[in-house]
Amino acid sequence: MAGRRHRGSSRSNTSSRRNTSRSTRAELQFPVSRVDHYLREGNYSRRLSSSAPVFLAGVLEYIASNILDLAGEEAHANGRKRISPEHVYQVVENNQQLHELFGNPRSLGEEMSELSED
Numbered sequence: 001m002a003g004r005r006h007r008g009s010s011r012s013n014t015s016s017r018r019n020t021s022r023s024t025r026a027e028l029q030f031p032v033s034r035v036d037h038y039l040r041e042g043n044y045s046r047r048l049s050s051s052a053p054v055f056l057a058g059v060l061e062y063i064a065s066n067i068l069d070l071a072g073e074e075a076h077a078n079g080r081k082r083i084s085p086e087h088v089y090q091v092v093e094n095n096q097q098l099h100e101l102f103g104n105p106r107s108l109g110e111e112m113s114e115l116s117e118d
Contacts, residue, residue: 022054030057030064067091067098 022032036053070091071083078087092098 023057026054026058028054028057028061030061032057035060063101070095 022036023030026032032053035057036048039048039053039056067088068083071087074087074090075081075083080087092102
């Protein structure tokens with residue numbers, strides 16, 4: 001019995017690594033692998049560096065975080081505890097940079113309703 005090893009003891013000595021996602025390695029909440037898939041699927045370029053989807057996922061997470069933070073403040077100012085689409089719309093309308101980035105967010109909804117009527 002003294003010479004026998006436990007099952008798990010030999011594995012702890014070897015260099016077994018758990019698979020960690022690229023999102024975890026970059027400390028992001030947005031899925032880096034999915035962004036990579038969409039970049040490759042979209043044929044935006046013939047070649048794509050390994051850091052491009054990580055950077056883009058970081059930028060998207062930063063923008064989403066800022067929008068949700070401002071929408072939360074807008075909801076709190078209106079006496080609400082939950083963020084509604086109207087709060088997000090007000091944030092995009094009131095913030096000059098976001099308004100330039102997204103354009104007129106209501107125009108897309110109006111175009112979709114016009115298409116469904118036809």
